[in-house]
Amino acid sequence: MPELLFPLDSNKKFTEQEKIGHNRWHPDIPAAVTVKPGDSFRVHCREWFDGAIHNDDSADDILNAPLTTVHTLSGPFAVEGAKPGDLLVVDILDLGPIPQEDSGPLAGQGWGYTGIFPRDNGGGFLTDQFPDAYKAVWDFAGQTATSRHVPHVKFTGIVHPGLMGTAPSHALLGKWNTREAALIATDPDRVPPLALPPEPRDAILGSLSGADFDRVAAEAARTAPPRENGGNQDIKNLTKGSRVFYPVFVDGANLSVGDLHFSQGDGEITFCGAIEMGGFIDLRVDIIKGGMETYGVSENAIFMPGNTDPQYSEWLAFSGTSVTLDGEQRYLDSQLAYQRACLHAIDYLTKFGYSPEQAYLLLGAAPIEGRLSGVVDIPNSCATVYLPTAIFDFPIAPSADGPVRIDPGIGAPHSAR
């Protein structure tokens, strides 16, 4: 194992560790560690809610999840010699749940969770259809996941970091705050909100303190969205063996990482759709000097995925177009088309005995593919979602015999105000 440069003790809170990470983006958060180009190192990562979500059969923790506290990120890691305009090369050598800890109260200790967040606490992709809080706990056995809350499925996880990115420059941060404020201003009271403005409450800013802390806390960007620096991209294909190229906006690049996922379907559709966990990630970093200009990568990561994804060869797929459930025609809206495709998949799965929430949680967590199949055929986009049939322990394809009925078990824990 490479040298452990960012350790986390599972028995302590994220803010009580030897090194303190952060949960906001800001150029003035000091590097926690400095490494050299070519270095390999291990990083521990805390699950995004720092232990607020439990391995139990209640969804109260999801109902009341403290969204101002996320994401608990490890870093920043400064890379010697990195300058704005460079590309930071990050190899994901390995990653997984918390090493050597197979049970315990912290997600990543042999288990993880997927949540449907309620409309008034985050919401999600299908919040109009699923306004309440639900949860599924997944048990890990090697690379495979199963859940007492979603029985009759078992799949190999597609393990990846949900969030990794470089620090923004002051200029870039300013741009984010301006444009997101403008969006919020169009409907400031919307539930769920259109975007999340800076929020000093619960900010964690590494080693900052005093006036610097207060200033940065007031300015720093929230970590929910992906942006020019990478960030919370939730790209399920950033598996072991991937190489990622990030634009560098500040001296040292200041890479941070967290929000590890044991598995996730394309879209992470339940908001916390991945199987969330703490764990470790082994990285190697390097620099391509001046690479942003050389390769035309001024924003957003480019990457080369690893080659050990779980392989499936038979899929059941659903399609959707950009017509709302109410029958309104929208113009080339792939977001909507994917919602409709996912709703079709959910409807289908309920015919076998699953509750809609179980089906929704499954689509968030299993390694499903979500494709932008057609984006030009006015006025309808066509999006498609593909479920690997082998993850079910019963026949899932349509046939003249009709669907078998499974026992849905105890179902997904539910909590409502």
Place this chain on the structure above:
Amino acid sequence: MPELLFPLDSNKKFTEQEKIGHNRWHPDIPAAVTVKPGDSFRVHCREWFDGAIHNDDSADDILNAPLTTVHTLSGPFAVEGAKPGDLLVVDILDLGPIPQEDSGPLAGQGWGYTGIFPRDNGGGFLTDQFPDAYKAVWDFAGQTATSRHVPHVKFTGIVHPGLMGTAPSHALLGKWNTREAALIATDPDRVPPLALPPEPRDAILGSLSGADFDRVAAEAARTAPPRENGGNQDIKNLTKGSRVFYPVFVDGANLSVGDLHFSQGDGEITFCGAIEMGGFIDLRVDIIKGGMETYGVSENAIFMPGNTDPQYSEWLAFSGTSVTLDGEQRYLDSQLAYQRACLHAIDYLTKFGYSPEQAYLLLGAAPIEGRLSGVVDIPNSCATVYLPTAIFDFPIAPSADGPVRIDPGIGAPHSAR
């Protein structure tokens, strides 16, 4: 080869054939052929513009492409016993370019084309950046495609029908016309238009004639968009060996098919992004009685893709978020995020010597993957696009050495008014 039930003579226009197909959707277009459940049969398909696009080095044909004439569909094929509420099972046994004809003036005779349509004649996914007409001609050698207009790439095509679907009922057709008219009404003079209303000019309606023809031509839906009946879904994964389940809305189901593609990337991003061709398709049909209710499939196809797609194991990927090129923040807009990801890929490819148009045409035609990676992280969706590195005959990954420079050759033919 299964019995040829819908022959096309390559030397004759689509309207001069033994059996006349159609280019509009309407329940009253009579079945051209009737088959039984369990039957296998061969269908010839004409390329979607019926020969208006040529194997030459001009894009004038794209500039002036007759959009009112598309898509030239083969069918309808009535299936005995199929009733509204059933699911029509369609197996794609085989498909390919025009058999036994390796050269000739018709796309599918050993070659195909990809077009960037000009803003005032269809437009496309990136029409703001690419308002003019361009074309690429692709030559087929077995399963592989190469182009004099986009040199240094060669790939195995992912052959599929761009368009297949069942006939709408009168009620469903009415719903389409109403909702699309409502959308058009929000900006009736938009260029390109928001949607395409019924258009009697150039309508082809099978064996209909006289007053029936006129009535149906005035009501029938255009074939551009995918809808509840399947239609122009442009799903690149509907390859040989796929099984598709279509909802049935009229007696006999009345299946039609056309718009064959030698290859296409996810999204078919240049509008006519696929490699368009005429050819053949071998189908087998069956019925699941009452399947729409049994399986909850009231609209849009569900399907199981075949297992002989071209396999690639190394990919270079680009990401985008829902911020416009002008810096405006949009709310969870995957359509925009995919545009931004594709623009990033295009920018990248130009660093190697391609023109932006060559890069755009390539992304439309090659078997690229387009994924909805993150759809919930307010306010940014994250979409990703994956290019197989093996299709290039030069190293395409970023490195400290910088990009090699290729000779872009004669480039993509361009025509502007």
Place this chain on the structure above:
Amino acid sequence: MPELLFPLDSNKKFTEQEKIGHNRWHPDIPAAVTVKPGDSFRVHCREWFDGAIHNDDSADDILNAPLTTVHTLSGPFAVEGAKPGDLLVVDILDLGPIPQEDSGPLAGQGWGYTGIFPRDNGGGFLTDQFPDAYKAVWDFAGQTATSRHVPHVKFTGIVHPGLMGTAPSHALLGKWNTREAALIATDPDRVPPLALPPEPRDAILGSLSGADFDRVAAEAARTAPPRENGGNQDIKNLTKGSRVFYPVFVDGANLSVGDLHFSQGDGEITFCGAIEMGGFIDLRVDIIKGGMETYGVSENAIFMPGNTDPQYSEWLAFSGTSVTLDGEQRYLDSQLAYQRACLHAIDYLTKFGYSPEQAYLLLGAAPIEGRLSGVVDIPNSCATVYLPTAIFDFPIAPSADGPVRIDPGIGAPHSAR
């Protein structure tokens, strides 16, 4: 389709065609066609027994199959400028069953066959266990095969030419005849024989006649074994899109091809284990001057397989070692180890209701993988055989519930003297 340079009429015998092929290897068989480097062309191929095996429920045709008549090869194709010492580059652009003919008496007209050859007429890999003649007829639907003789399985074929190669020089032919005669001499009366000496009876030698015919017929090598020139390698991975590099031993290279297979498992274990068929193959040829020395390829083909094999992701595998069924320990004998692995697979399949012969025929025909897993652990080699589980329409994995019992149907036709 590329120009058809070697046509075959399905209604005529192989010896009554416009161009006559050959069924022996000899440098003096004249080229049937001459092509240029870079040329693409289509070749028709006759099934290896020229129609002697029928689509029926008897195995009498296998029992009495005329082994002296095989293989009916198309060619030779001379390539202008090819000289001994060059490498001949052969691209397999496309191949498949007889085009446009979906039914008829000739294998390749919508069907093919697999045979277990009796001990006294060819034998096979497991002839000690399976000394009698059996047959299975397979029906083609697009890319998939099913059989009334082996029910409950369906698979995508891995289509390839069983036999392709260049002509030997006189010196090379002499070497073959000498070494094979030496082997035969060690046990000249063995049944089945150790090797097949030259046999003038039933020889077909292209356009040769008279004294030349007689001389060549007496010297020419049989086509059963693969040798330095490629030949009957039965490599299932030579699928569409493959590029093969053959050593050139005579001026013009004189390439010949035949013995097309709709599918085959590794080893082609029932002797005629593949699904035999006639059909077409589209080739493109080129030359690497002096390539044999440059690349150290003095014998046997090297090749790069295509990338559209049928994909399977779940396998049930069996292992075997080099101990005979009688318990005798052999030294590192992978041939024996693979026999034992295949016998284990057959034993297993009989627990579900198949007859041993059905299981054996299935292993020959389906796209199974056969690997040399361990070849050094004295005294036991370890060979393994992998069956894709998805080809069965019932659960094939071991479980605590025990095997389901399928209805084996009419079984495999059997004939014995």
Place this chain on the structure above:
Amino acid sequence: MPELLFPLDSNKKFTEQEKIGHNRWHPDIPAAVTVKPGDSFRVHCREWFDGAIHNDDSADDILNAPLTTVHTLSGPFAVEGAKPGDLLVVDILDLGPIPQEDSGPLAGQGWGYTGIFPRDNGGGFLTDQFPDAYKAVWDFAGQTATSRHVPHVKFTGIVHPGLMGTAPSHALLGKWNTREAALIATDPDRVPPLALPPEPRDAILGSLSGADFDRVAAEAARTAPPRENGGNQDIKNLTKGSRVFYPVFVDGANLSVGDLHFSQGDGEITFCGAIEMGGFIDLRVDIIKGGMETYGVSENAIFMPGNTDPQYSEWLAFSGTSVTLDGEQRYLDSQLAYQRACLHAIDYLTKFGYSPEQAYLLLGAAPIEGRLSGVVDIPNSCATVYLPTAIFDFPIAPSADGPVRIDPGIGAPHSAR
């Protein structure tokens, strides 16, 4: 991580650990640990030579490797309730190098080795061509391996246990000893030997001592070959996620495991062809009562491989037939055919600048495929070996330009007496 039931301290010899494993097969070696059906547990494994091979640039350790000491196995693990006639189900949940130890003197601490064993100390697959001792040290970075001794290649390892199996019964052990002694007797002085008889010297037998130790040491079977109980099968496809079914010959089954490989090509052709390492393996066990009879599995493991193998999509393949290098024709000898195919691959690689030994070491270690392509075409078997082209950092396919020349670096360490 599952409970660690068999710990090893990297600072102590295999015989000085808390629990002592074994390096021979015998029914009377007592179980080291007892588990229940359904249990998951972690096992540490020592590299097969217990640290005798070093991370240096000499091959003296290979030259003098103590073959009587291998393989250092962890176990036996008794499973409660397992009886002869049952099938033991073993799930490989996870495995890898020594956790949390990235550097150190023990293979598995961030590195591993491949050796060519000299003719007089083990030999190997191609010992006639490679009679001397050579070594390659491989460095691990996450899942990838590189070597200073074989430069210009980098690959994702296909991690697996080389050796796993159940204890033999007394009757089975007797059968082994009898048949192997009979083989040895046919040429008792052969170098390398035909097989390895029981050898009390260096025997490790768990907790046995005194007269029992002496008796068992004299009778116990060596661990080199795979046999009916599984054992040293060296099946590279037993990756994470695999499920293996072993026959049970003694009460408790008494499973043992060791000889972990970071990677290996099919055949493990250099004898110690895999990348050898110590590490951990997480197993879950279960029982199918009476499964040997129910499923016809009386000997040799059957298994279902995992689905996260490294994926490669472009291969360069070599073929060989059963003719010796001296030109002698052998009868259907796949062992020889695979030797010839591997020698062809080695010859080819030397044209790019590798030494033959570097090429041989590479074929042993990289995830190459070795297939029994044709086993029936008298008198020649055809075996094929497939190299993934992506593991090379230079173009490896043949072309008209001829091979590039790489710098072979310091080469593979060599030692000769």
